[in-house]
Amino acid sequence: MTRFLRRLAIASAAASIPLAAAAVATSAVTVAAPGVSSPQCDPHVYSHCVTNGPQCDLNWSRNVWTGECHPQPAMPDWYVVRPAYAPPYAPVDVPPPPPPPPWAQQLQPRWDEGSQQWVWVRI
Numbered sequence: 001m002t003r004f005l006r007r008l009a010i011a012s013a014a015a016s017i018p019l020a021a022a023a024v025a026t027s028a029v030t031v032a033a034p035g036v037s038s039p040q041c042d043p044h045v046y047s048h049c050v051t052n053g054p055q056c057d058l059n060w061s062r063n064v065w066t067g068e069c070h071p072q073p074a075m076p077d078w079y080v081v082r083p084a085y086a087p088p089y090a091p092v093d094v095p096p097p098p099p100p101p102p103w104a105q106q107l108q109p110r111w112d113e114g115s116q117q118w119v120w121v122r123i
Contacts, residue, residue: 087111 097109
């Protein structure tokens with residue numbers, strides 16, 4: 001049992017040496033080049049990225065590790081925005097709710113997924 005643990009310790013130490021060397025080498029590269037900085041966002045200028053700023057525009061994406069800020073990619077051509085009146089589970093082409101009939105003046109229109117139509121329910 002002692003031989004096994006000794007061999008396991010030697011093997012894990014030998015395997016961790018390249019990992020430690022890589023960690024030291026990459027940290028030395030980032031420390032050795034302080035003048036080279038990636039673009040970061042200025043908190044006072046939300047329209048574009050500048051250097052030496054701590055945060056991005058709220059609509060931009062930020063890489064936490066490098067501090068880079070990039071605008072969100074454009075929406076693809078196939079994406080259709082859901083209408084404001086449509087619930088999240090309704091299809092994208094759902095028609096707007098019709099005006100309430102005379103007997104349903106106090107009821108709310110709700111999309112019924114089973115019948116694919118608007119129904120009037122008491123809320």
